[in-house]
Amino acid sequence: MSISRRHFLAGASALAGTAAIGQTTQSPRTQPIAGSLPPGTPVYQSLVPPQLPTLRQAGASRNLPTGCAVSIPALRSDPGYAQLIRQQAGIVVAEDAMKFGPLRPTPDQFFFDDADLLMAFAQANGMQVRGHNFVWHHQLPDWFASYVTPANAEAVLVRHIETVAARYAGRMQSWDVVNEAILLSDALPGGLRNTPWYRLLGPRYLDIAFHAARRADPTALLCYNDYGLEGEVPEEAAKGEAVLALLRGMQARGVPIDAVGLQSHLVAHAGGYGGGLQHFMQQAQAMGLKIILTEFDVNDRYLSVEIASRDEVVAALYRSYLNLTLPNPNVIALLTWGLTDRYTWLNINKANRDPRPERSLPFDADLHPTLAYVAAVEAIQAARPRPL
Ligand code: G3I
Numbered sequence: 001m002s003i004s005r006r007h008f009l010a011g012a013s014a015l016a017g018t019a020a021i022g023q024t025t026q027s028p029r030t031q032p033i034a035g036s037l038p039p040g041t042p043v044y045q046s047l048v049p050p051q052l053p054t055l056r057q058a059g060a061s062r063n064l065p066t067g068c069a070v071s072i073p074a075l076r077s078d079p080g081y082a083q084l085i086r087q088q089a090g091i092v093v094a095e096d097a098m099k100f101g102p103l104r105p106t107p108d109q110f111f112f113d114d115a116d117l118l119m120a121f122a123q124a125n126g127m128q129v130r131g132h133n134f135v136w137h138h139q140l141p142d143w144f145a146s147y148v149t150p151a152n153a154e155a156v157l158v159r160h161i162e163t164v165a166a167r168y169a170g171r172m173q174s175w176d177v178v179n180e181a182i183l184l185s186d187a188l189p190g191g192l193r194n195t196p197w198y199r200l201l202g203p204r205y206l207d208i209a210f211h212a213a214r215r216a217d218p219t220a221l222l223c224y225n226d227y228g229l230e231g232e233v234p235e236e237a238a239k240g241e242a243v244l245a246l247l248r249g250m251q252a253r254g255v256p257i258d259a260v261g262l263q264s265h266l267v268a269h270a271g272g273y274g275g276g277l278q279h280f281m282q283q284a285q286a287m288g289l290k291i292i293l294t295e296f297d298v299n300d301r302y303l304s305v306e307i308a309s310r311d312e313v314v315a316a317l318y319r320s321y322l323n324l325t326l327p328n329p330n331v332i333a334l335l336t337w338g339l340t341d342r343y344t345w346l347n348i349n350k351a352n353r354d355p356r357p358e359r360s361l362p363f364d365a366d367l368h369p370t371l372a373y374v375a376a377v378e379a380i381q382a383a384r385p386r387p388l
Contacts, residue, residue: 052369052373052374052377053377053381054087054088054377055067055088055089055090055362055373055376055377055380056087056088056089056090058376058377058380058381059090059091059334059380060090061380061381061385062326062380062381062383062384062385062386063385063386063387063388064326064331064332064333064334064380064383064385064386065090065091065128065173065332065333065334066089066090066091066333066334066335066380067088067089067090067091067092067093067127067128067333067334067335067336068085068088068089068092068093068335068336068337068338068339069092069093069094069095069132069295069335069336069337069338070085070089070092070093070094070095070118070121070339071095071096071338071343072094072095072096072097072114072117072118074342074343075117075118075121076117078342080367081339081340081342081343081367082121084339084340084363084367085121085339086125088339088362088363089125089127089339090127090128091127091128091129091130091173091333091335092118092121092122092127092128092129092130092335093129093130093131093132093294093335094114094115094118094131094132095337095338095345096139097114097115097117097118098115098118098131098132098133098164099132099133099136099138099139100133100134100135100136100139100140100141100144100160101139101140101141101144102114102139103115103160103164104141104160105141106141106143107143107147107156110163110164112167115164115168119168119171123171128173128333129168129171129172129173130172130173130174130175130176130223130292130294130333130335131164131165131168131172131174131175131176131220132175132176132179132225132294133175133176133177133178133179133225134160134161134164134165134175134176134177134178134209134213135157135161135177135178135179135181135197135205135206135209136178136179136180136195137180137193137195137196137197140196144196145196148196148200149200150200150201153197153200153201153205154201154208157197157201157205157208157209157212158208158212161177161209161212161213161216162212162215162216164216165212165213165216165217165220166216166217168217169216169217169218169219169220170217170219172217172219172220173220173221173333174220174221174222174223174258174259174292174333175213175217175220175221175222175223176223176224176225176261176294177209177210177213177222177223177224177257178205178206178209178210178224178225179225179226180193180225180226180227181193181195181198181206181224181226181246182226182239182242182243182246184235184238184239184242189203190203190242190245190246190249191238191239191242191245191246192246206224206246206250206255207250207253207255210222210250210255210256210257211255211256213256214256221258221259221290222256222257222258222259223257223258223259223260223261223292223294224243224246224247224257224259224260224261225260225261225263225292225294225295226239226243226260226261226262226263227263227264227265227295229243229262229263229277229280230262230264230266230273230276230277230280230321231271231272231273231276231277232271232272232273232274232275232276232277233271236276237276237279240276240279240280243260243280244280244283244284244287247260247284247287247289248287251287257289258289258290259289259290259291259292259332260284260289260290260291260292261291261292261293261294261295262277262280262291262292262293262294262325263294263295263296263337264293264294264295264296264297264321264325265295265296265297265299265337266296266297266298266299266317266321267298267299267301267302268298268299268300268302268303268310268313268314268317269302269303269313272320273320273321273324274324277324277325278324281325281328281330281331284330285328285330289330290330290331290332291325291328291330291331291332292331292332292333292334292335293325293331293333293334293335294335294337295335295336295337296321296334296335296336296337297336297337297338297344297346297360297361298314298317298318298360298372299346299358299360300313300314300358300359300360301346301358305356307359310359311359311370311371311372312371314359314360314370314371314372315370315371315372315374315375316375318372318375318376318379319375319376319378319379322334322375322376322379322380322383323379323382326379326380326382326383327383327384329384329386329387332386334376334380336361336362336376337361338360338361339361339362339363340361340362340363340364340365340367341357341358341359341360341361341363341364341365342363342364342365342366342367344358344360344361346358346360359372360372362376
């Protein structure tokens with residue numbers, strides 16, 4: 001059932017009266033979760049047009065945990081954001097707080113305050129949590145390059161994973177153990193990316209990481225996460241084949257891996273999605289791997305200036321991509337990368353891009369539902385329930 005845009009906007013604008021919640025001013029690090037709205041603030045009615053369920057409710061009705069990446073600074077400082085996450089997310093992942101750099105201020109210290117806050121928030125609100133990520137070439141701490149050597153790299157990697165995974169063992173739906181290890185243009189064997197971990201340990205860094213994660217948390221699904229696997233262009237098909245070959249090799253060596261993460265960072269008007277993605281998902285399923293849509297958003301930087309048409313195109317891509325992927329029963333969770341355009345990563349480094357804010361997520365910068373939200377809810381409702 002699709003509701004008309006006019007009808008939807010009438011409902012959404014009726015919500016427009018809910019004032020934007022002011023930012024509180026306490027220092028970010030010590031801020032508890034923004035739970036109580038300042039006195040006198042108009043309490044958010046449901047930000048959801050009354051005839052539609054929340055993303056969380058829609059996902060739960062199909063046994064498809066549905067949620068988003070969460071910004072911890074925003075969770076601490078923005079009551080409206082915190083309330084929207086509580087309302088809409090059945091599963092959450094830390095946008096940054098569980099990455100190597102944010103967790104590791106020095107070689108001998110771990111900073112868990114932000115990750116712990118998300119875990120407590122999730123527990124208090126009955127949410128599942130996925131971890132992101134143990135191994136990546138971005139967001140490594142400043143001390144990494146001078147401290148980690150080929151001689152100590154394995155010990156550093158294993159200690160990191162065992163310490164972090166053990167802290168949350170039994171409470172994680174899944175972990176992105178390794179993120180974005182394939183980059184064909186680096187022309188390394190198997191299409192591996194020339195990352196710091198590759199230079200320190202060679203390709204075995206992946207096996208070391210997955211084994212360490214399994215030892216430390218036997219209950220979490222262990223996931224390899226990557227982008228640029230979804231499109232129909234030859235480069236993405238080739239990258240998909242390289243990822244599948246990587247995972248087959250790991251399985252052949254007895255490396256514990258349970259899932260592949262399709263980041264799903266789509267770009268409107270950058271070509272379609274279809275047979276290539278179906279092929280990748282079928283191959284993954286044949287390998288016994290689950291699929292998680294880990295970072296779904298639609299970048300609208302190339303669309304015309306008029307917002308209404310941008311929203312229509314973005315929503316149509318939400319609908320077509322989810323109608324393509326969700327019928328696959330191996331797709332076991334759906335997370336958008338952020339929930340509201342107020343904090344989307346896509347507005348970072350807007351240099352030489354369209355200066356207007358992105359409209360890439362189910363809720364706009366005013367925390368009002370977008371047409372993408374309607375499309376996502378309806379696509380989830382159109383999917384078959386996952387086996388329990
Ligand atoms: O925390 C520091 C802060 O102390 C400092 O004042 C500020 C200015 O320098 O930087 C802050 O760190 C930023 C961090 O986000 C937390 O906000 C980093 O500069 C910034 O680079 C980092 O961006 C993140 C990006 O990954 C890093 O490449 C984005 O939030 C995050 O959404 C994005 O997420 C990635 C996934 O992890 C993997 N898949 C792609 C996705 C989008 O790039």
